[in-house]
Amino acid sequence: MSVSxxxxxxxxxEVSAELEAAAQRAMxxxxxxxxxxxTAFETAFAKFCDAKDAIGVxxxxxxxxxxxxxxxxxxGDEVIVPAxxxxxxxxxxxxxxxxxxxxxxxxxxxxxxxEAVAEAITPRTRAVIxxxxxxxxxxxxxxxxxxxxxxxxxxEDAAQCHGARCHGARIGSxxxxxxxxxxxxxxxxxxxxGGAITTNHAEAxxxxxxxxxxxxxxKYIHDLPGTNSRLDPLQAAMLSVKLPLLDEWNRRRQxxxxxxxxxxxxxxxxxxxxxxxxxxVWHLFVVRHPDRDDxxxxxxxxxxxxxxxxxxxxxxxxxxxxxxxGEGAFPITEQMSQECFSLPMGPHxxxxxTQRVIAALKELLA
Numbered sequence: 001m002s003v004s005x006x007x008x009x010x011x012x013x014e015v016s017a018e019l020e021a022a023a024q025r026a027m028x029x030x031x032x033x034x035x036x037x038x039t040a041f042e043t044a045f046a047k048f049c050d051a052k053d054a055i056g057v058x059x060x061x062x063x064x065x066x067x068x069x070x071x072x073x074x075x076g077d078e079v080i081v082p083a084x085x086x087x088x089x090x091x092x093x094x095x096x097x098x099x100x101x102x103x104x105x106x107x108x109x110x111x112x113x114x115e116a117v118a119e120a121i122t123p124r125t126r127a128v129i130x131x132x133x134x135x136x137x138x139x140x141x142x143x144x145x146x147x148x149x150x151x152x153x154x155x156e157d158a159a160q161c162h163g164a165r166c167h168g169a170r171i172g173s174x175x176x177x178x179x180x181x182x183x184x185x186x187x188x189x190x191x192x193x194g195g196a197i198t199t200n201h202a203e204a205x206x207x208x209x210x211x212x213x214x215x216x217x218x219k220y221i222h223d224l225p226g227t228n229s230r231l232d233p234l235q236a237a238m239l240s241v242k243l244p245l246l247d248e249w250n251r252r253r254q255x256x257x258x259x260x261x262x263x264x265x266x267x268x269x270x271x272x273x274x275x276x277x278x279x280x281v282w283h284l285f286v287v288r289h290p291d292r293d294d295x296x297x298x299x300x301x302x303x304x305x306x307x308x309x310x311x312x313x314x315x316x317x318x319x320x321x322x323x324x325x326g327e328g329a330f331p332i333t334e335q336m337s338q339e340c341f342s343l344p345m346g347p348h349x350x351x352x353x354t355q356r357v358i359a360a361l362k363e364l365l366a
Contacts (some may be wrong), residue, residue, distance in 0.1 A: 002303035003344050003353045008184055010348035011249075012191075015241055019191070022237040031233050041236040042196070044243055048163075049172030051198035053205035056231025057212050060159040060181025063195040064092035066229060067177040068127065070207040071153045073098055077126035082112045083315060083333040085131045088181075089157050090314045093129070100323065101125070102315060104332045108273035110134060110286065114142035121146075127153040132161035132171055134309070134342075135187065135253075135283030136272060140166050140174045155179060159195075162188040163250045165279035172198040177208075182239055187253070187283050188246050190235040249347035253282040256349050260285055263358040267365045270339075284309055288339040295364060296341055302360045307342045 012019065026037050038056050046054035057063045073079060075097035081089050083102035093100050103116040110133050117128055128147055130138040140156060147154045156171065159181035164171045172178035182194035199205050207224065210217055215226030257280070261271055270288035274280060286309065289295050296306050313333045315325035328334070344357055 001356070003305060003349075003356050005305040005307050005342070005344050006185055006346045007348055008189070010346075011189075011242075014348070015245065018241045019238055022241050023234060026234045026237040029233070033230060033233070035233050037233040037236040037240070038231055041231070041240045041243070044240060045196060046198055048170070048243060048246070049178070049198045050170045051173050051178070052200045052202065053198065055197045055199075055205060055208045055212060056236060057195045057197060058229040058231065059193045060157075060179060060183065060195045061088040061092055062212075062227065062229040063179035063181070063197050064089065064129065064155065064157060065095050066208055066211045066227070067155045067179055067197050067199075067204075068092060068096045068098065069211050070204045071127065071155070071176065073127045073153060076124065078122060078124040080112075080117055080120050080125060080128045082129075082131050082133070083313060083330040084110060084336055085133060085157070085314065086159070086310060087314045087317060087319065088159070089129055089131055090320060094320075098126070099124070100320070102325070102330060102333075104330055105133075105336075107332050107336070109136055109138075109275060109278075110272070110336070111136060111138035112143075114139055114146045117143055118146045121150055121152070125150065125152060127155060129155050129157050130175075131157040131159075132164060134272070134286050135160050135164060135281040136274070137161055137164045137166040137171055137278050137280065139275070139277070140171070141169075141277075144174060159183075160186065160283040161281060162186060162283075163246050164281040167277045173200065176201060177204060182235065187250060187281055188239065188242055191238045192232070192235055194231050194235040194239065195229075196231065250281040252347035252349075253345060254280070256345060256354055257282045257285055259351075259354050259358065260343060264361060267361060269361070269365065282345055284342045285345040286340050286342050288336065289341070290339055292339050292341050298364050299357075299360055302363075304357050304360050305344060308340065309342050311337055313337050 154175040156175040156178035177199040182190040211226040215224035
């Protein structure tokens with residue numbers, strides 16, 4: 001028997017009747033752009049995140065770009081980002097014409113720290129984008145303290161952290177804005193692409209709504225140079241079905257993570273460390289090993305599917321070769337890209353499957 005990395009069909013099966021009813025409702029409504037399904041989800045998601053506003057957009061990348069635009073971050077402005085992240089974080093900054101300033105992560109939590117942010121600030125710094133990577137929250141409270149001292153905008157990239165908490169507060173309620181992806185594999189995933197921005201700043205929320213809709217609040221009247229980035233009503237309906245289940249599905253992920261952390265503590269794997277103020281939601285369970293590739297091959301031969309997030313860091317991608325970051329520019333990030341891999345994780349991973357993963361790893365690492 002094999003253990004899949006993530007079984008999306010199992011999530012569908014659990015709520016298939018509700019999803020199909022919601023899809024029919026959305027299709028019969030006659031609203032195919034915007035409308036009540038989108039408004040209802042935005043309201044519910046804002047409440048879930050303890051935020052005042054949520055703005056549905058087309059995907060997580062455009063969520064970051066629109067948030068930067070709303071706070072007038074653009075050409076020549078320096079934006080501090082993690083060196084270790086999915087490339088979308090960097091792409092959004094580049095698309096605004098801003099200057100990417102990467103900083104190394106904490107090798108134990110994989111996230112950037114307030115101290116690293118403070119060291120990277122220059123007179124040209126305008127914003128910070130902490131990424132809550134793998135479902136593990138960064139110290140957003142500490143980063144906000146550093147940012148407030150220098151009057152910087154903080155936009156959380158929360159694409160992998162739906163429902164997590166930092167110092168007891170929901171991710172999405174602390175920074176000037178938080179950006180979200182509803183890509184199907186996320187903790188809160190649509191049945192296609194989707195994204196959102198949450199914020200407690202009313203003026204910024206109004207600008208984000210304009211920017212995501214051609215810069216327009218009234219047809220054919222355009223107040224800002226916006227774009228077309230809107231959450232589809234059909235996807236909003238799907239997300240509205242899943243949102244009430246998110247905390248429970250996250251608890252199931254936390255149970256899987258607890259099994260991994262306990263059973264694999266004495267192995268040669270480097271396991272993620274949880275800060276005492278963090279409540280992760282384990283979008284991914286990422287471990288490290290110097291012989292990662294051989295270990296992954298051996299696991300595959302035993303029917304255990306694992307993945308690498310992410311094999312080539314942004315600064316080594318051709319898309320950013322013009323920035324001039326050579327090999328060795330970010331050694332912690334580069335080591336992670338060579339050693340990190342992700343174990344099977346999800347709310348529908350059975351106890352038997354979790355134990356198969358653990359047994360295979362213990363056999364190989366004995």
